Amino acid sequence: MVTQKEFGHLWELLSEIPDPEIPVINLVELGVIRHIEEKPDQDKIIVTITPTYTGCPAKKLFQDLILEKLASKGYHNVEIISQLFPVWSTDWLTDETKEKLLKEGISPPTIGDKIVQCPKCKSTDTKMVSAFGSTPCQSLYTCNICSEPFNYFKCY
Ligand SMILES: [Zn+2]
Structure with a gap:
């Protein structure tokens, strides 16, 4: 840059x-x-x-x-x-930043915004509990494997 x-x-x-x-x-x-x-x-x-x-x-x-x-x-x-275009993308997050989010129990947006990974056990077998999590920019998910509830950071 x-x-x-x-x-x-x-x-x-x-x-x-x-x-x-x-x-x-x-x-x-x-x-x-x-x-x-x-x-x-x-x-x-x-x-x-x-x-x-x-x-x-x-x-x-x-x-x-x-x-x-x-x-x-x-x-x-x-x-x-x-500036709304190009739209914000998960590609703009460095691996270090993604790691920080995972440590906070927040699953960073994944490519395609369809696969949501559990920040605890890394399983992708997860389901949405609520479209709005602790903030409007996050959704509440739960892990089907380890039952961990977590926030997913929405990406549009
Ligand atoms: Zn899990």
Whole structure:
């Protein structure tokens, strides 16, 4: 990622923001922050974000957290662009991030969004209990093998 090298300090700053729903990972790890552009001539920063799913109510919260974080370092002229395409994808999560989610008992989205893996025993023999889990962006599942209830992180 070229932008990550160019504006390393800003990426570092924004990676201090924990995901409001899953605090063990930050907004950069989550892949919500797509692009950071600095316009020194206008003394302005443009941040492009992609919400994890289109109906995600945390979108407004993401924006507020980013503005607040940048303002704390003296960046007040910030524009946030919400980019819905390409849609957020599980491919944007690193293996390390997926591991962190599993440790929290959250099954990260799998490719195709159809196979849901139990974070405890790794079985894919699972069933949905409720479309909405502890947050609207998660669904509640249970494992048919070890009976572990867990949250599945929805991916659209
Ligand atoms: Zn299990």
